[in-house]
Amino acid sequence: MPKISKILIANRGEIALRLVRACAEVGIQSVAVFSEADRTALHVRAADEAYPVGPSPSRESYLRIDKLLDVAKKSGADAVHPGYGFLAENADFAEAVINAGLTWIGPSPHAMRLLGDKLSARHTVQAAGVPTVPGSDVAVDNHQQALDAAEKIGYPILVKASAGGGGKGMRVVQGRDEMESALRSAQSEAESSFGSGVVYFERYLEQVRHVEIQVLGDNYGNVIHLGERECSIQRRHQKLIEESPSVAVDPALRARMGAVAVAAAKAAGYSSAGTVEFLLDTKGNFYFLEVNTRLQVEHPVTELVTGVDLVLEQIRIASGRPLRIKQNEVQLRGHAIECRIAAEDPFNNFVPSLGTIAAIAEPGGPGVRLDTGIYRGSKVSIYYDPMIAKLIVWAPTRAHAILRMRRALEEFRIVGIQTNIPFHLGVTQSVDFQRGRLDTKFVERMMEGRTRIDDQHTEELEQVASMVSALVVDRKRLAGGALGRANGANGQRPVETSTWRAEGRRQGIR
Amino acid sequence: MPKISKILIANRGEIALRLVRACAEVGIQSVAVFSEADRTALHVRAADEAYPVGPSPSRESYLRIDKLLDVAKKSGADAVHPGYGFLAENADFAEAVINAGLTWIGPSPHAMRLLGDKLSARHTVQAAGVPTVPGSDVAVDNHQQALDAAEKIGYPILVKASAGGGGKGMRVVQGRDEMESALRSAQSEAESSFGSGVVYFERYLEQVRHVEIQVLGDNYGNVIHLGERECSIQRRHQKLIEESPSVAVDPALRARMGAVAVAAAKAAGYSSAGTVEFLLDTKGNFYFLEVNTRLQVEHPVTELVTGVDLVLEQIRIASGRPLRIKQNEVQLRGHAIECRIAAEDPFNNFVPSLGTIAAIAEPGGPGVRLDTGIYRGSKVSIYYDPMIAKLIVWAPTRAHAILRMRRALEEFRIVGIQTNIPFHLGVTQSVDFQRGRLDTKFVERMMEGRTRIDDQHTEELEQVASMVSALVVDRKRLAGGALGRANGANGQRPVETSTWRAEGRRQGIR
């Protein structure tokens, strides 16, 4: 059994910090890596060891397999955790780690390859009897083949890159007329993004929820599931809010979806933590979408409702231990919701907002978990993902969790950049969200103003903002007066010593 | 049934904020009160409404029943939550609230009186068959009576104020010789602190743990318990660390202690949240100490392991709803620990440290809850309790929780005042604490250096501190050099623009 005593964390930001913390909590040494932009990042300061891996662009640092292996060697790390993103789903990296005599904390490169390619994943799980979204089970190459395949599947069609992810190489085709250009543009986008132009078709399902099942497998063929996460609140195929459990999943459906997810994982010989994504329609039918062969961004919601520490279990599994949790011991308690806080301006089409974090007020108190890599003085740069924090709440019920999230969002103040916190506040105030009426078009409807938002006191707030602005001007006037006279003025409020710095003000995009 | 729609929160600091948050999370309006020192406190800013109640000393503000009732009236509040401390266990206040036509969120004044006086509490629970610490069951008045009573009970004797709390009016008497002066000083301290010089005797038990049971009763005679909290880590009868469950309590003992606690609560007609305190000896015998007729400081550890929101249940109960949790539905999951962070200098005999909070880095990530009223720029003043934050962690196991607490304590940085965080770090590193070998003398032994502390790298840390101090001086030298020359110096590290403010520096104790 490979003993793990020092883990190289091949990532940055909140997930690197979460992994450093996990190491500290099990008495394992952590080795951080950092690009030039990240020298004073939280994960670097919190880790036991830290090594530079190059310039700020990730291609030259966090994606450099050679440099990462070099750090592993230099530091004497005996295992590598990739986090999510960057090289997390790169089977070549996993293989290189293993070939270097280190333990890879994740599924085998074989399972990663089998499931990483979407067509291959469909074939693998179909063989295990897993229902998939109706589609072409081979690559679609030319226009005529495309039209034939689409005819069989039925419009609307979703063209997807087999090697893809994150919405790239994806096109919706409503009818024959749109096929030729959609096919060509999807292929070329797939080619340029993933180095493979292979695309295939799926029926484009509407009025569906995105529901995924967290699985956990060991190296001995045991696989369990830890319930579902609903991730229907998406914008451009990027998840924004996740929760567990889903209002649309009752225990019977959970058991069915869980069993299917476990079967899918077993079909691929899956170990470690993984996620099987499904679309769930209004009739309770669910269709396999893909498997994410890594720890997910949204793993905390599952941790909060199950009480299982997924990273800890990943480390145990990687060190050769059998699963210690049995399926019937997995119990969901209460409700958890995660909001992904991004440096994006929701009042300006979610354009990324760059700059320096001048101040932060973090939410706290009961049931609030904040995973973030930002700190006062840190910079949000062009180099990395705009997601700067994950705000996760747990509460005994969903209704309580929504109100708790709302008050936590209100407490969370980030000065110096724009964030999407107002967007999340809008979602928590929307009647559809509160009632659990979700589907993958939720955000689209909301941004088009087609969602009823339970806005209290809007006029009152405007009035208060007006008063404050007048008082701020008045205060300056009084201060000027006070300064103008030799002696403090009579009857005037004392002028506070400024404890606020104007330095490090925002620089970003407008 | 009294409908609660607006709650006056008759408290300040972290507990006031916790209650404001609870209101926001159930859609109830919150009304904060503030003394002059607390105008910009977090609980004031977070509440829906806020009213001044007078000058900074609590006698002139937070303890003024008349002013509090006036605010309740003015604001249209229909209920009052007292938090802990201040008027929380003042039956006269509860009665005044009820007489004003408002709902008191807490037990009835009758139950408060019955249990508030320690002698009366002993009698009440003894009648219900609850084992109490061997002692005098009547007030001890004069020297001769004292000697007789002590003879019967056996030395060492603990002299306790019947109206007391917080270690005041308490004396340990090892033998006859010490009796006279101990009795007199305890009586006079009790008189001056509580307005009643009534004292009684208990056997002074050694090698015992402080274990308390959380109970929850409704207005219809239903009472359940939510397991135990171990609070043996005390200094001068003040709790410093609490955890749940206790390593000394197995399910059978928990059931027995729980049943006894429920019986004690029922004997007093108790409703709302309350705590029955026991001493637990090494043989599994337990003895009733007293009942705290309020929400406890340490309630979060119970919330984290049971998943029950105690404040929410208090509000439901006060609004006349029956208990919604059945005893057999109460399940403990994982382990929770709380450290009380106080503005006290552990390197200088825990002397209070006053001043302005110049900066804070809050701990975060998985399993960490921080309840605090401090913020950058807030002041720690002489007027209020030195406890400035509660750091609570949850983890699947006790061992994990201890390491998680340790890393959270390491992350928690408060600049501007001294805190007892280094003390808590010492406890988490002590072998006895890690092994669960706790008793009420733990802190005394630790402060006397009689505890083995698992200190790694002490010399290495000293070395690093030395290097840093030299580098700080060197950096200033280089900066001076760079400034001295007209042009940026060659080969020298650039001098960072200071993003740190020297303003608001500590003023406290040196």
Place this chain on the structure above:
Amino acid sequence: MRYFVEVDDREIGLEVLHTEAGTIIRPIDDGLETAQIPVDFAAVHSNVETGEGLYSIIAGGKSYQLYVEPLEHGFRMAVLRHRYDLNVLTEREWRLKKVAPRQALHSGAITINAPMPGLVKEVLVAAGDSVSSGQRLLVLEAMKMENDILASAAGKVTQVTVQAGTVVDGGKALVTIEA
């Protein structure tokens, strides 16, 4: 002190009064001064000069905290899911702004009114003069400042109804110009 706050396309007039009992805000409602709101305004962190900072305001018992970010003109505040860009005008700025565009609309005879009560310090034109748009007509001292009153259009001065030293109410006609 009176302020006029522009927010979205609304305009909110507020009078800030510092009294013995504390600060009071009176909404200015077309001259009708209605409610009086006692406010307790405090900065948590702030820069007096730029206005940037975190503020607590208790208005009529209700408590709010707002973060104020200075813009080139005015302030930005994020409140819950809303963001407000506000611009604060003093009474003088507001009156100057108010009279200017309105008069430009008229053709024929244009009457230049006093934008606020004040003392006419200087009269720079006389009946019969030709003036160009923007030309200084007179100087009105108000709110301790000298305010230039400008011609809002080119034309010929037909009437000057005040002279240096006249104390005028707000709205009083000062000069008439024939286009």
Place this chain on the structure above:
Amino acid sequence: MRYFVEVDDREIGLEVLHTEAGTIIRPIDDGLETAQIPVDFAAVHSNVETGEGLYSIIAGGKSYQLYVEPLEHGFRMAVLRHRYDLNVLTEREWRLKKVAPRQALHSGAITINAPMPGLVKEVLVAAGDSVSSGQRLLVLEAMKMENDILASAAGKVTQVTVQAGTVVDGGKALVTIEA
């Protein structure tokens, strides 16, 4: 550049070298210069002048962060459960100090001041008493707690400037001890 750091009763000599490849620290071990530790030192927040701030240091691959607080002489750093007070001497200062006769640490009069404002509850010593280091001198009530004020050195009490019932400000002299 060579520095000598006094910490506790130890003295650690360090040479800081800025090279092309980065900063290197060489411990000075009785003139024997042994290891070379590559260090990457960075300020997260800091004041260059006072030294106060949060620093990250990566020394030989190991990462630490330390908060540095300036004292009257030197710096204070809290690291885990420890607190270090350090004083940094340049080589010149160190050499000067080394040749100077060692000063007795505990000679002369020591004044015990009130660490915080409070009420003197009890005075336990009187002028003329001999006290040992750590002995309780008086009890000061502050923040609802009774705080023991201890002798910081052994000696003879020469003056007691307060009595039970006195309300004192922070910093007020309470007791003087002659070593």
